[in-house]
Amino acid sequence: MLTRIKQDLTMAEAARSPGGARIDLLVVADMVEPGARVLDVGCGDGELLRLLETRGVDGRGIELSREGVNECVAKGLAVVQGDADTDLENYPDDGFDFVILSQTLQATRRPRVVLEHMLRIGRHAIVSFPNFGHWRIRMQIGLGGHMPHTDNLPYAWYETPNIHFCSIKDFRQLCQVSGAKIEAAVVLNAWGRRMRLKMPWWFWNLFSEQAVFLLSRRG
């Protein structure tokens, strides 16, 4: 068991690209057209925004934590302190080409409202999230009988900021009801590597730990 954990950790380390950026962020960044106007909702310490700025993207961010915001502003990034649940309504329609929600959907109070605002504010929305349908999570709940712990989801249930978990299957259903069209999807395995196999959704839902969706407004 210990060997297994060690192996996982090594692989997770390796999931950083040679440049040092997290692979899931690179996947998100690759979906953004050069020169686009981007709003990164829940931008953390600004790692993605910095990556995007090196690609000539005009990036803005919203971040809940004061430390994160101050770190971003000190780096010269255009980031405001704010809450995805309450502040997106202040942004005008079509103000951005891409609105990104990276590893934050599960921590919002009203994921559907947030997604709908993203599709209103941007021509495209990019959402990345941990897949709760992964087989190890299913095993931990189904056989272990406890809330799952993984490298991506390290919190105990009583102190996790993540209150709205979903599987890839659940997210596709949310897209359905929110009027989002799925333009592209990339799934990552347990080690943050891109899974390139052409497979049906149920396979991805079972074997991918993270998913990145590129969405647009339907109709």
Added chain:
Amino acid sequence: MAEASATLDFADRRREADQPHSLVVRFPASNPLRLDCGVDLGPLQIAYQTYGALNAERSNAVLVCHALTGDQHVVNDHPVTGKPGWWETMVGPGRPIDTTRYFVICPNVVGGCMGSSGPASTNPASGVPWGLDFPVITVRDMVRAQAMLLDHIGIESLFAVAGGSMGGMQVLQWAASYPARVFAALPIAASTRHTAQNIAFHEVGRQAVMADPDWRGGRYFAEGTDPRRGLAVARMAAHITYLSDAAMHRKFGRRFQDRDNPTFSFDADFQVESYLRHQGIAFVERFDANSYLYLTRAMDYFDLAGDYNGVAANAFRATPTRFCVISFTSDWLFPTSESRAVVHALNAAGARVSFAEITTDKGHDAFLLEEPELFTTVRGFLDGAAAARGLQPAAR
């Protein structure tokens, strides 16, 4: 309150209003300042200080806008009080607004009393101080006068405009009035409008001044009186609004001043009373009572949204300026909610905006104090903007 040295201060203040210890530009009556109240103010005098050097491209100028009771003496000793400049924590060599890198200009606002035309200046038509004959001015008038000064110096485009409180209002007005002339804007502890509570506090201050029998309907210079008591009380009341409950309690608590027991009198038993009295006395040494009326009025009238059909975002429509809005957690005079409203307006206008709320218990005055988080934020914002503007990094 102390009566000593009243005549000396009085003469100093009068002289400083007309012949200040500053650089001065005088605009003739043929080139007046068109005021919001409809009056053309001319001749017009603007007193200002500069620090650092303007580069060959004239692209590194930073305009610092002072607050209600501030002046142009940002980082030099004050000519009347001899005290250090009011923003030495923020401006200077190696400071966030680095004078080895930027050319810093700070003018005294029109309506002020440190050398720019104001109620304490001599009215050229009558040869005596303007007093209440001086026209009522607005924040927009202050900014228009600053634009005239920059035209005179030959600075078309500012790298940045920065200021706190009333200075922050001027920053927002600059961005609204002259968007093409402002590359980066840094409004600190500011808002797009004065709230009813803000106006109420100012009205208390003005009534204190006007209730002083020495005020004489504003003609105290002509009558040889000095409304020190009224202005000191105004300052005491205002000073409370600049601090937070927590900071006051930390600093003074219920401690007695130079005594162990209450005196059962109305002497300054408590340290906080003694402190406020000192603040009042120190203030009247350097400030003109009528100026206090005019500048508080200008702040009360400030309502950026009101000037743009009730929508603050319209003030910033298609703005090319990058903004960094900063508020303080314990500021209840210009609370974070007001700064957030500024940010929402800027977002709605599609502006490039950063917003940081700084954790501090020092209240509204925190922008003047030692706040490392504030300095890191300002430095980061200006460094990013300077890179975008193509300014050379500071020689460190």
